[in-house]
Protein backbone atom coordinates (compact mmCIF):
# COMPACT_ATOMS: atom_id res chain seq x y z
CA UNK A 612 0.00 0.00 0.00
CA UNK A 613 1.39 3.38 -0.91
CA UNK A 614 2.29 5.77 1.86
CA UNK A 615 1.12 9.38 2.11
CA UNK A 616 3.96 11.83 1.53
CA UNK A 617 4.67 14.42 4.20
CA UNK A 618 6.85 17.44 3.39
CA UNK A 619 9.07 18.89 6.10
CA UNK A 620 10.19 22.50 5.70
CA UNK A 621 13.99 22.57 5.97
CA UNK A 622 15.94 24.46 8.63
CA UNK A 623 19.09 26.48 7.94
CA UNK A 624 22.19 25.86 10.01
CA UNK A 625 25.86 26.69 9.88
CA UNK A 626 27.80 23.40 9.85
CA UNK A 627 29.91 23.10 13.02
CA UNK A 628 33.73 23.13 12.83
CA UNK A 629 33.76 19.37 13.49
CA UNK A 630 31.68 18.70 10.37
CA UNK A 631 33.16 17.32 7.13
CA UNK A 632 32.09 20.64 5.62
CA UNK A 633 32.98 23.18 8.29
CA UNK A 634 31.41 26.64 8.03
CA UNK A 635 29.14 25.71 5.12
CA UNK A 636 25.45 26.53 5.39
CA UNK A 637 23.25 23.46 5.39
CA UNK A 638 19.57 22.68 5.10
CA UNK A 639 18.48 19.91 7.42
CA UNK A 640 15.85 18.42 9.65
CA UNK A 641 16.11 16.28 12.77
CA UNK A 642 15.81 12.53 12.39
CA UNK A 643 13.04 12.27 15.02
CA UNK A 644 10.48 13.96 12.75
CA UNK A 645 11.28 11.58 9.90
CA UNK A 646 11.31 8.41 11.99
CA UNK A 647 8.06 9.20 13.83
CA UNK A 648 6.33 10.02 10.53
CA UNK A 649 7.67 6.86 8.90
CA UNK A 650 6.54 4.88 11.93
CA UNK A 651 3.11 6.40 11.29
CA UNK A 652 3.06 5.08 7.70
CA UNK A 653 4.20 8.23 5.87
CA UNK A 654 7.07 8.83 3.46
CA UNK A 655 8.96 12.07 4.03
CA UNK A 656 10.55 14.62 1.75
CA UNK A 657 12.52 17.68 2.85
CA UNK A 658 11.71 20.98 1.15
CA UNK A 659 14.81 23.17 0.83
CA UNK A 660 14.52 26.77 1.99
CA UNK A 661 15.06 28.27 -1.42
CA UNK A 662 11.51 29.31 -2.20
CA UNK A 663 11.96 27.94 -5.73
CA UNK A 664 8.83 26.21 -6.97
CA UNK A 665 7.12 25.82 -3.61
CA UNK A 666 3.77 25.00 -5.24
CA UNK A 667 5.22 22.29 -7.48
CA UNK A 668 7.05 20.69 -4.57
CA UNK A 669 4.04 20.84 -2.28
CA UNK A 670 1.79 19.35 -4.95
CA UNK A 671 3.88 16.17 -4.60
CA UNK A 672 2.90 15.98 -0.92
CA UNK A 673 -0.17 15.16 1.12
CA UNK A 674 0.71 17.18 4.22
CA UNK A 675 3.23 19.65 5.66
CA UNK A 676 5.15 19.46 8.92
CA UNK A 677 6.76 22.65 10.23
CA UNK A 678 9.49 21.67 12.66
CA UNK A 679 11.24 23.14 15.65
CA UNK A 680 14.10 25.59 15.07
CA UNK A 681 15.43 29.05 15.85
CA UNK A 682 13.42 32.05 17.06
CA UNK A 683 11.25 33.90 14.57
CA UNK A 684 12.22 37.43 13.51
CA UNK A 685 10.11 39.69 15.82
CA UNK A 686 9.34 42.26 13.10
CA UNK A 687 7.24 39.53 11.44
CA UNK A 688 4.81 39.91 14.36
CA UNK A 689 5.30 43.70 14.58
CA UNK A 690 7.57 43.84 17.62
CA UNK A 691 10.95 45.36 18.33
CA UNK A 692 13.62 42.80 19.11
CA UNK A 693 13.95 42.19 22.85
CA UNK A 694 17.43 41.33 24.23
CA UNK A 695 16.12 37.89 25.24
CA UNK A 696 15.19 37.00 21.66
CA UNK A 697 17.56 34.49 20.09
CA UNK A 698 19.20 34.69 16.68
CA UNK A 699 16.72 34.56 13.82
CA UNK A 700 16.87 34.33 10.05
CA UNK A 701 14.13 36.40 8.45
CA UNK A 702 14.72 34.84 5.03
CA UNK A 703 14.13 31.37 6.41
CA UNK A 704 11.09 32.57 8.37
CA UNK A 705 9.56 34.12 5.28
CA UNK A 706 10.20 30.95 3.29
CA UNK A 707 8.41 28.83 5.89
CA UNK A 708 5.52 31.29 6.14
CA UNK A 709 5.14 31.15 2.34
CA UNK A 710 5.28 27.35 2.53
CA UNK A 711 2.57 27.40 5.19
CA UNK A 712 0.23 29.64 3.17
CA UNK A 713 0.79 27.62 -0.01
CA UNK A 714 0.01 24.33 1.78
CA UNK A 715 -3.08 25.83 3.43
CA UNK A 716 -4.32 27.14 0.08
CA UNK A 717 -3.96 23.64 -1.37
CA UNK A 718 -5.96 22.21 1.54
CA UNK A 719 -3.08 20.12 2.89
CA UNK A 720 -3.15 19.27 6.60
CA UNK A 721 -0.40 21.05 8.54
CA UNK A 722 1.28 20.06 11.80
CA UNK A 723 3.50 22.61 13.54
CA UNK A 724 5.93 21.58 16.26
CA UNK A 725 7.51 24.09 18.68
CA UNK A 726 8.80 26.85 16.38
CA UNK A 727 6.42 25.40 13.76
CA UNK A 728 3.49 26.04 16.10
CA UNK A 729 4.71 29.60 16.72
CA UNK A 730 5.26 30.09 12.98
CA UNK A 731 1.65 29.12 12.18
CA UNK A 732 0.47 31.64 14.78
CA UNK A 733 2.69 34.41 13.33
CA UNK A 734 1.72 33.54 9.73
CA UNK A 735 -1.94 33.94 10.75
CA UNK A 736 -1.43 37.30 12.49
CA UNK A 737 -0.86 36.20 16.10
CA UNK A 738 2.03 37.26 18.35
CA UNK A 739 4.68 35.67 20.56
CA UNK A 740 6.34 36.37 23.87
CA UNK A 741 10.02 36.76 22.97
CA UNK A 742 10.88 34.90 26.17
CA UNK A 743 8.62 32.80 28.38
CA UNK A 744 9.65 34.88 31.43
CA UNK A 745 7.86 37.88 29.87
CA UNK A 746 4.53 36.16 30.60
CA UNK A 747 2.87 37.08 33.88
CA UNK A 748 2.64 34.30 36.48
CA UNK A 749 5.14 31.98 34.82
CA UNK A 750 6.51 29.48 37.28
CA UNK A 751 7.61 26.57 35.09
CA UNK A 752 11.06 26.50 33.46
CA UNK A 753 9.88 25.82 29.90
CA UNK A 754 13.31 25.47 28.35
CA UNK A 755 14.19 22.12 29.95
CA UNK A 756 16.77 20.87 27.47
CA UNK A 757 18.30 18.39 29.87
CA UNK A 758 15.09 16.31 29.78
CA UNK A 759 14.43 16.72 26.07
CA UNK A 760 12.93 13.23 25.69
CA UNK A 761 11.14 13.07 29.04
CA UNK A 762 8.04 14.59 30.60
CA UNK A 763 8.95 18.04 31.88
CA UNK A 764 5.55 19.49 32.78
CA UNK A 765 1.85 18.76 32.42
CA UNK A 766 -0.53 20.37 29.96
CA UNK A 767 -4.33 20.39 30.11
CA UNK A 768 -5.96 19.61 26.79
CA UNK A 769 -9.29 21.32 26.21
CA UNK A 770 -12.22 19.05 25.39
CA UNK A 771 -14.11 19.20 22.11
CA UNK A 772 -10.97 20.00 20.13
CA UNK A 773 -9.13 18.10 17.42
CA UNK A 774 -6.23 17.65 19.82
CA UNK A 775 -8.53 16.12 22.45
CA UNK A 776 -9.95 13.71 19.88
CA UNK A 777 -6.38 12.50 19.25
CA UNK A 778 -4.69 12.57 22.67
CA UNK A 779 -7.75 12.78 24.94
CA UNK A 780 -8.83 15.77 27.02
CA UNK A 781 -7.40 16.55 30.44
CA UNK A 782 -3.84 16.29 31.70
CA UNK A 783 -0.95 14.85 29.73
CA UNK A 784 2.81 15.05 30.35
CA UNK A 785 4.98 16.73 27.72
CA UNK A 786 8.61 17.64 27.20
CA UNK A 787 9.49 21.32 26.91
CA UNK A 788 12.38 22.80 24.94
CA UNK A 789 10.99 26.25 24.13
CA UNK A 790 12.00 29.62 25.54
CA UNK A 791 9.42 31.57 23.54
CA UNK A 792 5.67 31.01 23.52
CA UNK A 793 2.45 32.25 21.97
CA UNK A 794 0.94 35.49 23.31
CA UNK A 795 -2.08 36.54 21.20
CA UNK A 796 -3.61 33.58 19.39
CA UNK A 797 -4.25 34.30 15.70
CA UNK A 798 -7.79 34.93 14.43
CA UNK A 799 -9.58 31.69 13.44
CA UNK A 800 -7.34 29.73 15.82
CA UNK A 801 -7.90 28.67 19.40
CA UNK A 802 -5.68 27.59 22.24
CA UNK A 803 -6.25 23.87 22.84
CA UNK A 804 -3.78 23.15 25.65
CA UNK A 805 -2.12 25.12 28.44
CA UNK A 806 0.49 24.29 31.03
CA UNK A 807 -0.38 24.67 34.71
CA UNK A 808 1.20 28.11 34.71
CA UNK A 809 -1.01 29.23 31.82
CA UNK A 810 1.44 29.04 28.92
CA UNK A 811 -0.22 28.27 25.57
CA UNK A 812 1.01 24.81 24.59
CA UNK A 813 -1.17 23.99 21.55
CA UNK A 814 -3.35 25.74 18.97
CA UNK A 815 -5.60 24.65 16.15
CA UNK A 816 -7.60 26.18 13.33
CA UNK A 817 -11.31 26.56 14.12
CA UNK A 818 -12.64 27.14 10.62
CA UNK A 819 -12.24 23.70 9.07
CA UNK A 820 -8.74 22.98 7.78
CA UNK A 821 -6.67 20.44 9.78
CA UNK A 822 -4.00 22.83 11.06
CA UNK A 823 -2.63 22.01 14.45
CA UNK A 824 0.39 23.18 16.44
CA UNK A 825 1.97 21.86 19.61
CA UNK A 826 4.60 23.67 21.66
CA UNK A 827 6.25 20.46 22.88
CA UNK A 828 8.35 17.99 20.87
CA UNK A 829 6.29 14.84 20.21
CA UNK A 830 9.04 13.54 17.90
CA UNK A 831 11.41 13.28 20.89
CA UNK A 832 8.88 11.54 23.12
CA UNK A 833 8.06 7.86 23.31
CA UNK A 834 5.09 5.93 21.92
CA UNK A 835 2.51 8.08 23.74
CA UNK A 836 2.79 10.75 21.00
CA UNK A 837 2.51 8.39 18.04
CA UNK A 838 -1.29 8.96 17.84
CA UNK A 839 -0.60 12.61 16.96
CA UNK A 840 1.58 11.66 13.97
CA UNK A 841 -0.84 8.88 12.96
CA UNK A 842 -3.82 11.27 13.04
CA UNK A 843 -1.88 13.75 10.88
CA UNK A 844 -0.86 11.08 8.36
CA UNK A 845 -4.41 9.69 8.22
CA UNK A 846 -5.88 13.10 7.42
CA UNK A 847 -3.12 13.63 4.83
CA UNK A 848 -4.10 10.36 3.17
CA UNK A 849 -7.85 11.06 3.11
Ligand SMILES: [Mn+2]
Nearest residue numbers: 753786787806
Ligand atom coordinates in the same frame (compact mmCIF):
# COMPACT_ATOMS: atom_id res chain seq x y z
MN1 LIG B 1 6.36 24.05 27.79
